[in-house]
Amino acid sequence: MINTFKQSFKLSMTYKINHFIYILKKTPIIKYMLPLNLYANRTLKNICMVISIILDIIAFFLRKALYILVFIVLPFILLDKPDYSFLWVLFFLSLVGALIHNYDLDSSEDKYYALVLMRMDVHEYVMSTTIFYMLKTFIGFFACLYFINDPLQAMITSLMIVGMKSFILAIKIYLYNRYDIDIIQTGCTIIAVIIFVIGCLTFYFDYYLSLSMINNNCYVFIVLGVLAFAYLYKFDYYLHIYKRIFNNNKDIDVNQINEKTYLERIENKQVKTSKHGFEMMHDLFMERHHKALWRMTYIKCIVCGIVACIALVLFIFVPNIIEEVSVDLVNALPCFLFVLYILNNSEDVTRTMFSNCDHSLLKYTFYREPKNLLHLFSIRLKELIRMNSTYAFIIAITYAFILYLCHNPLYYSLIAFISIICMCIFFTIHYLTLYYLMQPFDKNKEIVKPAMA
Numbered sequence: 001m002i003n004t005f006k007q008s009f010k011l012s013m014t015y016k017i018n019h020f021i022y023i024l025k026k027t028p029i030i031k032y033m034l035p036l037n038l039y040a041n042r043t044l045k046n047i048c049m050v051i052s053i054i055l056d057i058i059a060f061f062l063r064k065a066l067y068i069l070v071f072i073v074l075p076f077i078l079l080d081k082p083d084y085s086f087l088w089v090l091f092f093l094s095l096v097g098a099l100i101h102n103y104d105l106d107s108s109e110d111k112y113y114a115l116v117l118m119r120m121d122v123h124e125y126v127m128s129t130t131i132f133y134m135l136k137t138f139i140g141f142f143a144c145l146y147f148i149n150d151p152l153q154a155m156i157t158s159l160m161i162v163g164m165k166s167f168i169l170a171i172k173i174y175l176y177n178r179y180d181i182d183i184i185q186t187g188c189t190i191i192a193v194i195i196f197v198i199g200c201l202t203f204y205f206d207y208y209l210s211l212s213m214i215n216n217n218c219y220v221f222i223v224l225g226v227l228a229f230a231y232l233y234k235f236d237y238y239l240h241i242y243k244r245i246f247n248n249n250k251d252i253d254v255n256q257i258n259e260k261t262y263l264e265r266i267e268n269k270q271v272k273t274s275k276h277g278f279e280m281m282h283d284l285f286m287e288r289h290h291k292a293l294w295r296m297t298y299i300k301c302i303v304c305g306i307v308a309c310i311a312l313v314l315f316i317f318v319p320n321i322i323e324e325v326s327v328d329l330v331n332a333l334p335c336f337l338f339v340l341y342i343l344n345n346s347e348d349v350t351r352t353m354f355s356n357c358d359h360s361l362l363k364y365t366f367y368r369e370p371k372n373l374l375h376l377f378s379i380r381l382k383e384l385i386r387m388n389s390t391y392a393f394i395i396a397i398t399y400a401f402i403l404y405l406c407h408n409p410l411y412y413s414l415i416a417f418i419s420i421i422c423m424c425i426f427f428t429i430h431y432l433t434l435y436y437l438m439q440p441f442d443k444n445k446e447i448v449k450p451a452m453a
Contacts, residue, residue, distance in 0.1 A: 092199025163225020
């Protein structure tokens with residue numbers, strides 16, 4: 001298992017270093033200063049590996065510290081809550097994080113190389129990376145919590161987070177082995193959003209458990225984590241699951257579907273259009289890539305709809321809430337700038353546009369003429385606005401109606417509705433403009449110009 005981990009670690013670092021060198025060779029001015037045999041220079045690669053490891057360690061602890069500071073410490077200080085209340089927030093946020101992300105179930109390229117091309121032992125690979133990931137998580141949270149709480153409580157909380165991740169990972173592994181992966185991921189995202197909203201509401205209205213009850217929950221998840229790890233160690237079908245994950249992502253990544261499949265899909269859908277030129281090309285592109293482009297939009301609409309329904313039920317049937325949060329809701333409008341920035345789909349859509357359309361058309365001179373690019377830009381901008389405005393409309397109409405329920409003037413609701421829609425349009429134009437100005441992606445959808453990241 002140790003040898004497998006060493007090989008996987010070296011492979012991951014080699015992939016990062018080669019990607020870093022590739023970025024350097026694409027950077028203006030710097031690329032002319034680099035030697036041609038840069039990839040073959042072992043000394044330089046070893047130096048880059050050491051630097052990369054040091055930077056990864058520093059970045060890891062900084063991310064954990066920033067996470068604790070922004071999401072735990074600041075709300076605790078600003079809202080003047082009891083000393084132990086930050087543990088309640090951390091409990092909910094850890095549960096949300098465990099549901100949304102699990103390192104061992106993603107399909108990064110280094111994992112594809114290790115498991116498919118290099119044919120490493122899948123069970124040893126998964127267990128070694130799982131142990132490393134859990135150990136790293138424990139050290140990161142313990143190091144940060146040590147400075148804001150006593151060492152024993154910091155250790156209990158850190159072990160709880162590791163146990164929670166292990167327990168939910170085991171549940172996902174069990175479900176992945178039996179049911180459709182896409183449905184499970186969508187369900188986990190919806191559950192995570194609901195839990196996050198419940199956690200925020202309980203924290204805001206002081207409905208949280210006592211310190212002893214929070215610790216009892218920690219002990220429960222620590223025990224569940226140990227049992228879950230035993231299940232993960234005995235599980236024998238990792239290869240089957242990873243094959244499904246890789247195949248599933250290939251279905252979603254339409255860059256790897258051949259032209260014959262494209263044409264069959266279009267014929268089966270009976271796509272008919274009277275348009276010509278770039279309009280026809282755009283319509284065909286959207287049909288061929290409908291699943292990849294609209295999937296996350298549908299998920300975000302469902303999640304926003306569920307959150308909107310919960311909020312409306314609370315404000316309609318619990319009148320006391322209106323009096324408590326009326327002023328805060330009016331001042332909360334700028335926060336939606338951050339929300340819509342996170343939800344915006346434009347970066348993912350432009351990735352697909354470049355890897356499956358534009359990167360091939362750039363070979364033709366007509367495609368590089370300014371008038372043609374501006375024409376296609378306007379067509380795509382309309383489509384992206386339509387795509388992003390679906391969930392933005394749900395957010396805007398819900399927020400505007402809640403403001404009206406809180407006895408604010410009608411023009412407050414109207415201003416809020418228009419502002420949220422304008423924010424959505426602004427970020428759509430922002431991403432699409434950067435895409436056309438910088439062309440930041442390669443054919444594999446990876447960012448090769450760091451300024452876009």
